[in-house]
Amino acid sequence: MLFCARELVALCLGRRTLARVTGASMAPTLEVGAVIAVRRGRGGLPTLGQVVVVTDPRDGRRLVKRCSSVAADTFAVASDNPHGATDSRTFGSLSRSDFVGVARWSWSLRGGLRDLRRTS
Amino acid sequence: MLSKLVKALTKRLPEVAAHCDGPCGIYDPASARVTAEAVRSMTKKILDLVPPDPSDAAATARYHNTLSRYVAIKEEQAELTKRDLLVLWTDYFKPPHLEAYPDLHDTFWKAAKLCSACKVEVSPQHADELMDAIHKIHQIFWATKNREVDWVLAGG
Numbered sequence: 001m002l003f004c005a006r007e008l009v010a011l012c013l014g015r016r017t018l019a020r021v022t023g024a025s026m027a028p029t030l031e032v033g034a035v036i037a038v039r040r041g042r043g044g045l046p047t048l049g050q051v052v053v054v055t056d057p058r059d060g061r062r063l064v065k066r067c068s069s070v071a072a073d074t075f076a077v078a079s080d081n082p083h084g085a086t087d088s089r090t091f092g093s094l095s096r097s098d099f100v101g102v103a104r105w106s107w108s109l110r111g112g113l114r115d116l117r118r119t120s
Numbered sequence: 121m122l123s124k125l126v127k128a129l130t131k132r133l134p135e136v137a138a139h140c141d142g143p144c145g146i147y148d149p150a151s152a153r154v155t156a157e158a159v160r161s162m163t164k165k166i167l168d169l170v171p172p173d174p175s176d177a178a179a180t181a182r183y184h185n186t187l188s189r190y191v192a193i194k195e196e197q198a199e200l201t202k203r204d205l206l207v208l209w210t211d212y213f214k215p216p217h218l219e220a221y222p223d224l225h226d227t228f229w230k231a232a233k234l235c236s237a238c239k240v241e242v243s244p245q246h247a248d249e250l251m252d253a254i255h256k257i258h259q260i261f262w263a264t265k266n267r268e269v270d271w272v273l274a275g276g
Contacts, residue, residue: 017134019134019135019136020131020134020136021135022135022136022137022138023137023211024147024207026138027138032138033127033130036136038136053136056137061137062134062135063136063137064137079138109123109126
């Protein structure tokens with residue numbers, strides 16, 4: 001309840017960015033068409049297990065993945081769907097500048113509202 | 121109705137891709153098959169419903185409630201079937217597949233049209249045709265993976 005209220009306030013204050021998920025590599029955590037609320041990374045690094053939005057270093061598009069490891073200045077991401085192919089196995093480690101933000105919650109018609117902090 | 125509204129509201133949001141770029145096996149026409157089976161089942165259930173005596177208020181309320189639920193489920197499952205088919209069509213199938221199966225686009229287009237028909241109608245014929253179209257897509261899909269996968273129906 002507190003989480004919902006805090007997130008609602010953050011959304012109203014413009015501290016969350018909404019985005020729409022395309023593709024199924026984060027299934028079952030995120031289904032196709034789900035809306036996620038992203039808290040900007042502010043130049044830091046994600047924490048292990050967080051669902052994160054990153055920039056694909058190959059073409060600059062935005063990806064949603066799970067942080068699978070964190071080193072001094074880099075981090076790696078993986079897909080929840082074990083068959084997912086486009087993650088750090090494909091493009092390697094990411095730097096701070098590739099980290100866009102952390103997905104805090106998701107919402108979809110089928111799955112309803114979901115606190116993504118509890119899915120790691 | 122609700123899914124249309126959500127789609128319209130979220131259409132302008134920036135996209136974050138959770139794509140799998142390789143032929144990695146996360147695609148499967150089975151999801152479309154299951155929802156299409158649900159469409160066919162709900163179509164049959166709607167047609168099998170017998171309206172009660174209008175003087176029986178309780179039975180009439182139950183009838184309308186059941187009918188509304190059946191219709192809502194049928195429409196929702198038809199929409200999901202269309203979405204699953206569109207994901208397969210646009211994300212999995214690539215130009216070489218089209219060369220091997222020149223009627224691929226036509227097959228998907230007709231299947232998507234049948235989803236719409238099943239959504240707005242109560243037509244066992246179109247529900248059966250949708251299952252046939254998905255069966256054909258199932259055969260093409262697994263042939264592109266050089267695998268033989270049985271066509272098994274959840275509803276028997």
